Amino acid sequence: MELSQKTIHEINELLKKKEVTVTEVTQSVINRIDAVEGSTDAYLRVQPEQALAMAKIVDDKLKARKKISPLEGIPYGLKDNLCTKGILTTCASKMLYNFVPPYNAHVYNLLIEEGGILLGKTNMDEFAMGSSTENSAYKVTKNPWDLNKVPGGSSGGSAVAVASDTAYYSLGSDTGGSIRQPASFCGVVGMKPTYGLVSRYGLVAFASSLDQIGPFTKDVEDCALVLNAIVGHDEKDSTSLKLEKKDYTKNLKQGVKGLRIGVAQAFFGEGLQPEVRKSLEDAIAVYKILGAEIVDVSFQYLDYALSAYYLISSAEASSNLARYDGIRYGFRAEEYDGLVDLYRKTRSQGFGEEVKRRIMLGTHALSSGYYDAYYKKAMQVRTLIKEDFDQVFKSCDVLLTPTSPTTAFGIGEKTNNPLEMYLTDIYTVPVNIAGIPGISIPCGLDQAGMPIGMQLLGPALSEKALLKAAWAFENETNIKNLKAPLGKEV
Numbered sequence: 001m002e003l004s005q006k007t008i009h010e011i012n013e014l015l016k017k018k019e020v021t022v023t024e025v026t027q028s029v030i031n032r033i034d035a036v037e038g039s040t041d042a043y044l045r046v047q048p049e050q051a052l053a054m055a056k057i058v059d060d061k062l063k064a065r066k067k068i069s070p071l072e073g074i075p076y077g078l079k080d081n082l083c084t085k086g087i088l089t090t091c092a093s094k095m096l097y098n099f100v101p102p103y104n105a106h107v108y109n110l111l112i113e114e115g116g117i118l119l120g121k122t123n124m125d126e127f128a129m130g131s132s133t134e135n136s137a138y139k140v141t142k143n144p145w146d147l148n149k150v151p152g153g154s155s156g157g158s159a160v161a162v163a164s165d166t167a168y169y170s171l172g173s174d175t176g177g178s179i180r181q182p183a184s185f186c187g188v189v190g191m192k193p194t195y196g197l198v199s200r201y202g203l204v205a206f207a208s209s210l211d212q213i214g215p216f217t218k219d220v221e222d223c224a225l226v227l228n229a230i231v232g233h234d235e236k237d238s239t240s241l242k243l244e245k246k247d248y249t250k251n252l253k254q255g256v257k258g259l260r261i262g263v264a265q266a267f268f269g270e271g272l273q274p275e276v277r278k279s280l281e282d283a284i285a286v287y288k289i290l291g292a293e294i295v296d297v298s299f300q301y302l303d304y305a306l307s308a309y310y311l312i313s314s315a316e317a318s319s320n321l322a323r324y325d326g327i328r329y330g331f332r333a334e335e336y337d338g339l340v341d342l343y344r345k346t347r348s349q350g351f352g353e354e355v356k357r358r359i360m361l362g363t364h365a366l367s368s369g370y371y372d373a374y375y376k377k378a379m380q381v382r383t384l385i386k387e388d389f390d391q392v393f394k395s396c397d398v399l400l401t402p403t404s405p406t407t408a409f410g411i412g413e414k415t416n417n418p419l420e421m422y423l424t425d426i427y428t429v430p431v432n433i434a435g436i437p438g439i440s441i442p443c444g445l446d447q448a449g450m451p452i453g454m455q456l457l458g459p460a461l462s463e464k465a466l467l468k469a470a471w472a473f474e475n476e477t478n479i480k481n482l483k484a485p486l487g488k489e490v
Contacts, residue, residue: 003028004165005487008074008222011168015068022062022073026055026117029075033119033166036486039147041139042160044080045088046120051075054117061115070225072115077161077170080121081128082213083202084108087118091204092136093126095324095331095350105202106234107171107213114229119167122157126352127321128173128206130154131181131424134415135354142411143186144486145450149408152182152424155216159186162216164486169217169226173203175210176309177403177428180440182216184403184453187442187484189217189470191227194460195435196241199234207316208239210309210432219480220441220471224248227463248467256472257291259465262396266302267427273406279444279452280402283473287400290472295396301384302430308385309429310358310422311365311378317355318362324350357418382433389434393459398469401427403440403453427455437463441470442479451482 003011003025014020030048037043058073078084081091083101090096104112111118125135133141133156141156143149144164151160155172159182162170172179174192183190191214198213205211215226227248234240263284268277284294326332326346333345351359365374392399404424414421431438436459443454454473458466474480 002032002165004032007218008070008168008225011074012068012070015062015073022055022058022117023052025073026051026075029119029166029168036144036164037166039142040144040160040164040166040486041141042122042157042164042166043077043120044090044092044123044138044157047087047118051117051119058115058117069114071111071229073117074168075117075119076111077119077122077158077167078108079124079155079158079170079172081124081173081204082108082171083204084118084121087121089121089204091127092124092138093350093352093355094137097331099330101202103202106199106236107230108202110230110232122155122161122170124157125154126355127204127317128154128175128178129317129354129358131177131421132414133157133182134411135352137352140411143408144484145187145408146448148410149450150185150411152185152404152408154178156182158216159183159188159190162186162188162218163484169215169222171213171215171230173206174212174214174432175206175313176432177425179214179216180403180428180438180453180455181425183440184451185408187451187482189220189223189439189441191215191223191439191463192431192437193227193231193463194241194437196239197461197463198230199232199237199240201234201236205320207313208320209316210313212432220467220474221249221252223439224252224467243461246464248464251464252468252471253475254468255290256287256469259292259398259469260295260396261287261292261469262295262297262392262399264297264299264392264399264401266299267401271405271423272402273446275446276402276406276452280400280454283443283454284400286473286476290476297392297396297399299388299392301381301388304381305385305430305433306422306426308378308381309433310361311374312382312433314358314362315365315375316362318359318366321355321359326350354418385430386434389430389436389459397458397465398462399457401455401457403427403455407446407448407450407452431457436460437466439466439470441474442482443473444479445482
C-alpha cells in the first residue's frame, strides 16, 4: 500500500516510530496528485513547493523531540471559501478571481499550529451554492468512482481529494448538506458539527445562520482526530460556543450496546433509490446485532424543511453577497456607464447562473410586501422543525437516515432542472435548519458500484455519540476498505 492511501492515524504511527519522514509522506501525496488530478479536478490550485518546504520544517522539529501531535506533518486540502493569507481564495467564482486574503480563517490557523501541511485549495460550487460541483467558474470536479458522475456539492473537491488519496483529510463547509452529500457520493466520512462548535471566522459567508465548517476523512477515527483540532471557542466569531475542550477519540470504540437509534419513515418515502433503502435496512440489522435498540420515531413538519431552507439561505445569500459590487475588491466590469451600470454589469458578469438565481429569490423574499409571506414564514417553520427534532430526541439518542435519496448522478444530468437538483438535499437540509450535528459514512454500493451514504444525526453537541455509533458500524462491516477505482493502487 502506498503512503498516500493510508489514514491519518496510520501515518501518525509511522512518524512516531521514525519509519517515514514528513517529507516522504508529503511527496507521496504530491506524486498521487500528479497521477490523478488531471482526471478528477479536485483542486483549484496546488502548492507542492510550499508543502515540501513546510514538510522539511516539521521534519527538523521532530528530530529534536519524540512527541508528535496527531495531525502534525499530515497533508490536507482546504475548500476554496476558507481564507488563506497570501494564497488566492476565489470561492470558485469569477467575482473573486484575484482575491488574496490579508488574514487566515480561524480553522486554518489551528491547523498551522498543529503542524499540518496545506497541499492546496479544493474546487467547489461557486460561493457554496450547488449540489454537484458543476457550478464552479473554473472546472467541473469528477467523482473518482466514475468520472462521468458528479461528486456532490458544494464541497465536491474536498470530498474527491480524500476519496482519491490526494489528501489525508480536507475541510469543507456545510450549509444544507454540502459536506455530508458529497461524502455520501464519494464514499468517505463527512461531518457537519453542531452550529457554533467550529469557528466560521474566515469562512466566506453564504448563509450565516446555516454555514458550518467540518471535516472529510477516510475513516471515523480520523474524523475524531480532525474534530479535536478544529473545535474551540473563537472570540472573533460571535456565534462561537464557549465550551470545555473535549477529546472526541475518547471512548470512540466503546460500542453501541443500549444506544437508542431512531428510524423515521419520513426519511424512507417516495423517491428513495431501492438500493439505498436496502443498504439502510442492512445497516439497521447490523446495529441490532451490535446491541443497539431501534426505535420508531415520527416528524410533523419535515416536509416543509426544503422550502424553508431555500428561502432562508437565499435571503441570507442575497444580503451576504451584496458586498460584491466591483468597487472595493474582486472582479469589475471593464465597460460601464455610471455607478448603477457598474454594479449591474459587474454582478451580471461576475456571478454564475446559480448564484444569480438565489440572489434574486432571496431579494424577492426580503422585499417589501413579501417579507412576512416568505422570509418570516420560513423562519417560523424553522422553529417548528427545531422543536420537531427536540421532540424526536426525547425517545432516541441517534437518528439514522439516508444521506441522499440516490447515489451520484451523471455530470450534466440535472443542471437544467434546478428543482430536481435541490431535491438531492432533502435529507440533509433539516439538520442545518435545526443547528444539530450530522455525520455521513459509507454503508454499501449500488449495482453500478457507486457508494451509498448513511447519515447519523443527534441533538446539539452529541458529536461523541455520533462518532461512537459511526465507528461501531464501520468496524463491524469493514466498509472503509471499499476504495474508489481512482483510490486503488494501480
